[in-house]
Amino acid sequence: MIRLDNLTKVFDTPKGAVTAADHISMEVPAGEICILLGPSGCGKTTTLKMINRIVRPTSGKVFIDGEDTSALDTQELRRNLGYVIQQIGLFPNMTIEENITAVPRLLGWDKDRYKRRARELMDMIALDADAFLKRYPSELSGGQQQRIGVARALAADPPVMLMDEPFGAIDPINRAVIQDEFLKMQQELKKTIMFVSHDIDEAIKMGNRIAIFREGKLVQYSPPDDLLAAPRNAFVESFLGEDRALKRLNLVKVRELASDEIGVVRPEDTLATALERIEGFGYQNAILMINDKRQPVGIIHRSVARTTSGYCRDHFQSVPTVVSLDDDLRKVASLMFAYDMTWMPCVDDEGRVCGQITQRAITHHLGSRYRATQSSGPGDDTGTPTPSAAEE
Amino acid sequence: MELIQYALDNLGLLLDRTIEHIALVGVAVGLATLTGVPIGIAITKNERLAKAVLYVASIIVTIPSIALFGIMIPILSIIGHGIGYVPAVIAVLLYSQLPIIRNTYTAINNVDPALREAARGIGMSQNQRLRQVEIPLAIPIIMAGVRTAVVLNIGVMAIAAYIGAGGLGTFISRGISQSDPRQLIVGAVAVSLLAIIVDYSLLALQKRLTPRGMERAATTA
Numbered sequence: 001m002i003r004l005d006n007l008t009k010v011f012d013t014p015k016g017a018v019t020a021a022d023h024i025s026m027e028v029p030a031g032e033i034c035i036l037l038g039p040s041g042c043g044k045t046t047t048l049k050m051i052n053r054i055v056r057p058t059s060g061k062v063f064i065d066g067e068d069t070s071a072l073d074t075q076e077l078r079r080n081l082g083y084v085i086q087q088i089g090l091f092p093n094m095t096i097e098e099n100i101t102a103v104p105r106l107l108g109w110d111k112d113r114y115k116r117r118a119r120e121l122m123d124m125i126a127l128d129a130d131a132f133l134k135r136y137p138s139e140l141s142g143g144q145q146q147r148i149g150v151a152r153a154l155a156a157d158p159p160v161m162l163m164d165e166p167f168g169a170i171d172p173i174n175r176a177v178i179q180d181e182f183l184k185m186q187q188e189l190k191k192t193i194m195f196v197s198h199d200i201d202e203a204i205k206m207g208n209r210i211a212i213f214r215e216g217k218l219v220q221y222s223p224p225d226d227l228l229a230a231p232r233n234a235f236v237e238s239f240l241g242e243d244r245a246l247k248r249l250n251l252v253k254v255r256e257l258a259s260d261e262i263g264v265v266r267p268e269d270t271l272a273t274a275l276e277r278i279e280g281f282g283y284q285n286a287i288l289m290i291n292d293k294r295q296p297v298g299i300i301h302r303s304v305a306r307t308t309s310g311y312c313r314d315h316f317q318s319v320p321t322v323v324s325l326d327d328d329l330r331k332v333a334s335l336m337f338a339y340d341m342t343w344m345p346c347v348d349d350e351g352r353v354c355g356q357i358t359q360r361a362i363t364h365h366l367g368s369r370y371r372a373t374q375s376s377g378p379g380d381d382t383g384t385p386t387p388s389a390a391e392e
Numbered sequence: 393m394e395l396i397q398y399a400l401d402n403l404g405l406l407l408d409r410t411i412e413h414i415a416l417v418g419v420a421v422g423l424a425t426l427t428g429v430p431i432g433i434a435i436t437k438n439e440r441l442a443k444a445v446l447y448v449a450s451i452i453v454t455i456p457s458i459a460l461f462g463i464m465i466p467i468l469s470i471i472g473h474g475i476g477y478v479p480a481v482i483a484v485l486l487y488s489q490l491p492i493i494r495n496t497y498t499a500i501n502n503v504d505p506a507l508r509e510a511a512r513g514i515g516m517s518q519n520q521r522l523r524q525v526e527i528p529l530a531i532p533i534i535m536a537g538v539r540t541a542v543v544l545n546i547g548v549m550a551i552a553a554y555i556g557a558g559g560l561g562t563f564i565s566r567g568i569s570q571s572d573p574r575q576l577i578v579g580a581v582a583v584s585l586l587a588i589i590v591d592y593s594l595l596a597l598q599k600r601l602t603p604r605g606m607e608r609a610a611t612t613a
């Protein structure tokens with residue numbers, strides 16, 4: 001757990017005092033990722049660097065697992081905080097192995113132990129140990145270097161990680177891959193992570209909580225869905241963007257909104273039965289046909305059922321697409337637009353139909369949060385929030 | 393033809409003088425490295441001190457070598473070494489300070505701040521940072537300073553023959569005093585050749601001392 005208590009930094013510059021961080025108070029629960037988000041120059045990096053004392057706080061305190069860190073020796077403290085800097089900062093004179101074992105070697109681990117650890121770390125970041133350990137950073141691609149930077153920070157298994165735009169220096173495709181890998185790793189490692197980003201999409205994807213900064217002040221500190229549903233003021237709202245409702249689609253899984261009630265027909269049913277069910281369930285234009293294993297095999301259109309007689313097995317069309325329970329709503333919405341459908345059958349891990357998701361359910365979900373926050377949300381939309389207001 | 397004949401006739405002496413010359417410059421620049429590198433590192437901590445030290449070192453280089461020897465004769469006579477080996481080594485030691493201190497200072501100061509921050513961030517002490525990161529990264533530039541010092545002082549050492557330090561300069565000084573162009577030219581050519589050969593050898597050494605991962609960076613620097 002990381003707790004910041006009125007953490008403040010004032011830089012004395014030739015042009016006068018600059019308050020880079022202004023009474024920042026917040027808490028990151030153990031095992032969670034907190035994203036510090038905001039426009040350039042708003043004090044994210046300064047706040048992060050006060051935690052490992054690369055920047056000395058002007059006032060305020062940092063607690064880690066309840067312990068006031070100002071009592072700890074600086075080097076001791078830093079060796080227990082994994083640190084990933086934006087510029088990656090691998091030591092060019094050291095091999096990959098020397099780079100990722102830098103902290104264990106500082107801590108005086110014996111050779112066997114840190115060599116073993118180096119291999120473990122390479123497995124963790126999905127790079128081949130035999131191919132890479134003896135190479136030098138300049139021989140690696142940007143994405144590979146970035147992974148090594150993360151491995152170096154993880155080397156001594158610190159409970160807390162500080163990451164300053166760790167995936168900033170790579171192209172979008174590789175960035176998405178590394179983000180996914182990192183999230184997978186985090187599911188097992190459960191580190192407490194403070195993570196600086198200026199990219200709202202990255203923040204929503206990676207964060208359990210997001211802290212929005214503006215001009216050195218913490219403006220809002222909320223889980224991503226709350227943030228998108230209820231931005232505290234006009235600044236946050238404009239920072240999140242006008243498509244913030246769509247961004248929320250990333251955060252919700254089909255499982256949360258799917259209805260397990262779905263009308264279906266079998267191949268041996270008559271078209272008359274199909275029409276009956278379509279009307280019974282109130283479907284607009286079609287009904288799903290499944291086989292004995294409950295797998296989706298076709299679609300019977302209402303127009304066909306109404307004008308033709310015979311069996312479903314002779315008059316179906318192929319199923320345009322299905323979604324799985326773990327897909328996010330963004331994918332579902334995209335498919336609905338692409339196939340011009342207002343509903344989609346959902347299948348479980350074995351490919352059996354287990355329900356459906358409708359456009360109505362999606363819009364209702366997004367809308368209900370807005371309605372709730374508009375009627376009970378904070379009254380002052382423009383005033384500066386007090387530090388206590390930022391502690392949700 | 394006559395020159396080559398002369399050089400061949402005196403090959404033994406020429407070799408002895410060359411070795412003497414290398415030894416003098418080697419000892420002096422070696423000592424200069426042992427003092428200049430720590431000074432260069434130390435002054436990175438204080439910009440004003442750095443300016444003062446570099447200023448003094450550049451003043452020293454502007455003193456003509458003959459004048460420097462002249463100044464040292466009365467001073468070193470007190471301990472009985474007014475001429476010969478000692479003043480020659482001291483002169484070269486002094487002249488070497490500028491390239492060595494300046495290159496060390498520049499190299500350490502130019503270490504990428506991101507690397508310095510990474511080193512601090514993972515919990516290295518100041519000494520650990522110097523030994524594990526900053527000095528290894530600075531080595532190519534420090535070595536370039538040493539090379540400059542060596543090449544510069546192979547020339548200076550030729551003049552030290554006048555105060556009886558020996559070396560290849562003795563051919564030149566005798567050539568002048570005996571109006572013997574053969575000695576003069578053989579001495580001068582030998583000094584130039586020595587400077588070129590030593591420069592290339594040190595360049596090879598510099599490449600070997602450069603940490604492997606930095607070879608690319610070092611060749612573009």
Ligand SMILES: Nc1ncnc2c1ncn2[C@@H]1O[C@H](COP(=O)(O)OP(=O)(O)O)[C@@H](O)[C@H]1O
Pocket residue numbers: 011012013018019020038039040041042043044045046047
């Ligand atoms: N070492 C420093 N000296 C003076 N001002 C600084 C220093 N570091 C940061 N600042 C100033 O503090 C403010 C916040 O900077 P920073 O924390 O780097 O922002 P961010 O990481 O959000 O882009 C900026 O106005 C910046 O110019």
Ligand SMILES: [Mg+2]
Pocket residue numbers: 044045046196
């Ligand atoms: Mg920053």
